Amino acid sequence: MSLANPVSRRLLSDEVFDRLRDSIVRGELVPGEKVKDSELAERLGLSRTPVREALTRLADIGLVEAKPGVYTRITTLNRRDVEKTLAVLRSLDQLAIEAAVPVMTQQDVRSMRDANRDFERAVAANDITAALAADDRFHAVPITAADNPVLSRIVGQLHPQIHRILYRKFSTLLGGRNTIEHHNELVGVCAMGDARAAAELSGQHWSELGGHINQLFDTNQFTEAPTAE
Structure with a gap:
């Protein structure tokens, strides 16, 4: 738009x-x-x-x-603030997955697989907007299944901030196979009903994301906040 x-x-x-x-x-x-x-x-x-x-x-x-x-x-992109936002989202995502996996249906699992296929096609086509939309649909499945309105509201408020980061990440090689493979692995663990393993896997992914984002800051691909007016 x-x-x-x-x-x-x-x-x-x-x-x-x-x-x-x-x-x-x-x-x-x-x-x-x-x-x-x-x-x-x-x-x-x-x-x-x-x-x-x-x-x-x-x-x-x-x-x-x-x-x-x-x-x-x-708002400028500040490494420290981004790290704090990622830490909160990591905790919220793990909380959602732990609550969601025991009640997830086969349709939920199919929805995650479908979203990841759309994500893979979008990455292959270098369609970053479509990739973000598919990634949102993927992660929305466990958040919806967790049925926690407070969690959903907070995640929704934080998503636009992280989308600024993911848009840049998905426009580089950092946004390719690693996320697709993580999604596939997470779907498999969710389908097995292992909530703890799924939450741990999600946490690992957020940690990897933090590392990739630090690389983007290290190579000056983000504008840091000024130290003074």
Whole structure:
């Protein structure tokens, strides 16, 4: 969904939120870039009100940061903050899997396999947006099966932040076979009903992801947060 296309009058704030979130994830709005509601409103062909509402929501989930009277900007990618976010997501994912595996159905397992096949096709086609969508569907299966609304809500709030990282990861060789193979292995363990092994495997994957992300920071593929204004 392009920022350049006019927005319909339906659910304006939600649509603006989705567009800006996706533009941040894809790096079209780059870390540290200053944004103005008036300029965004003009680009979208809207009044400033839905844009302001969307920016407030983006600030709530950590994609935008503001200093009143000074700036509103796209949140920079900071290694330490990313590590903390990954640590939380790792724990939440393990919690979801431990709760989900004992109650997962054959249809749940099939859904995970189907999502991973879509993910593999998207990676082969270098379609990063489709890869992220398939990865989301894959991990949504155990989160849904866990049936924990609080967990689902927190994961949903953190996902846009990690999507910024995964978008870059999936655009490199780091996003290829390793994730596909991990998905296949995790599905197999879930199908066996071994909740503890599945949670441990998930934790290992998050640790590997952290290592890959550190490589991206080490090679200056992310913009670190400035140390001073």
